[in-house]
Amino acid sequence: MTTHGIASPRAAILERLDHFTSGWALGTPLSLFESSATLSSSAHGEHHGAAAVADVLALDWPDGHAVHIESTNHYVGIDGDRAVLGAYLYGRVTPANTAPLLFGALLVGELATSDSGWLFTRLQLTVNWLDGNHALVARWNPPRPRRFWDVGDNAPHLVNELDSPWARLPGAKVAGTxxxxxxxxxxxxxxxxxxxxxxxxxxxxxxxxxxxxxxxxxxxxxxxxxxxxxxxxxxxxxxxxxxxxxxxxxxxxxxxxxxxxxxxxxxxxxxxxxxxxxxxxxxxxxxxxxxxxxxxxxxxxxxxxxxxx
Structure with missing residues (x-):
């Protein structure tokens, strides 16, 4: 692992993202969160505290399922000792004997510097769509089906004008080259x-x-x-x-x-x-x-x- 202080802020934060996606896919507890961190997830609900966040994410995949999660569309912004991260995620859940599941999600993370490097203080995870065997994520709150709004639908989990990474930390400067x-x-x-x-x-x-x-x-x-x-x-x-x-x-x-x-x-x-x-x-x-x-x-x-x- 590249240590904080040697890697550029952008590289260190994207490394945190890699650790998040790989840890989530493996179902291993994640030590990437500040002690008072929060998770707001369209699939998982609201969770407070590093242990609670790590625990709920570690429960997603039953034993024997191969899970692979990739990230694209990266944005990293820095404002002093605070940072914001935006990324798209897509994942594939492949069980041994049944049909697989694909999903797409948006991630907005807020981070702060610490003695352990950059840690998430807030993570917003919005699952956009599911394709395939929905039963593999039966514990998730499912996204709206692929249709227009209808009476009784829940409010969107991510409202871009309020929740995009550019809105969450508007004074941030683009990190990187x-x-x-x-x-x-x-x-x-x-x-x-x-x-x-x-x-x-x-x-x-x-x-x-x-x-x-x-x-x-x-x-x-x-x-x-x-x-x-x-x-x-x-x-x-x-x-x-x-x-x-x-x-x-x-x-x-x-x-x-x-x-x-x-x-x-x-x-x-x-x-x-x-x-x-x-x-x-x-x-x-x-x-x-x-x-x-x-x-x-x-x-x-x-x-x-x-x-x-």
Whole structure:
């Protein structure tokens, strides 16, 4: 384990995330939480105290189930001795003799520094969707089925305008390298798209943005892009785009980025290599110290390696 103080804050916090996903998948008690930490989970409810949080997560998987959980769409923000982490999670639960289960979730973590490194003070875990054998997580509070709102539905667990990582610690600075800061713009955009927070999306897009947005078509101008995406998003409230930066190039105030879209149902080839169901070609410009997307191209089709620019 890389010790706190040697790794950069971003690397140390993403290492905490890796320990969380691997520990959760293995059903082992997690020692990643401050003593008074809280868990707010759409699946598990509200839990207070490090021991209670670790215990409830350790009970999720019956013996004999193989569980694998991956994270994408990372954002790390730092404000002094506090930090915020945003990530998408997808997991596969594979029992020995019955059908498997896939799930998608959003994670928003608040952390503080300690003698033991970065520890979670608050963890918000929102399960977006389930696909497959729901009986494997019978103890969870299930997410809303894939449909529109209906009378009697519970309030959403995550309200992006209040709960996104950018809202939870609004004074935070993007942690990491210049490339991480470019990638953050897209992560903020796609999080806003999936959570229908078009106020958050606005600052990620240049006024003159243009590009290809299948299946909608070619669009031009922030007003048209946001308007069409807003209407498109309404039909899929469970939408979740798992994305991984494949290449980022920066030259002065211009940046180019290629990202792969991970399909949770098929994230790798038969040989175990990363597989992407589509990719994005993004161009950004920096004005007044702020990066914004001015060219956006979504390219459908399976790829295993970054395409040529």
């Amino acid at each position: 210049a490339k991480d800061k470019v990638a953050e713009v897209f992560m903020r955009y796609i999080w806003a798209m999936d959570q229908a927070d078009f106020g958050q999306m606005r600052d990620t897009l240049a006024e003159d943005i243009a590009g290809a947005f299948p299946p909608i078509g070619d669009l031009k101008g922030r007003h048209e892009v946001m308007g069409q995406l807003k209407d498109f998003r309404q039909a899929w409230p469970w939408m979740q785009h798992f994305c991984v930066p494949l290449r980022i190039d920066i030259e002065g105030d211009h940046a180019q980025m290629l990202l792969g879209r991970v399909i949770a149902q098929r994230p790798t080839t038969a040989e175990g290599a990363p597989l992407y169901g589509a990719h994005y070609r993004i161009e950004l410009r920096r004005q007044n110290l702020r990066w914004q997307i001015f060219w956006f191209e979504y390219v459908e089709g399976w790829i295993t390696t970054p395409p040529d620019a």
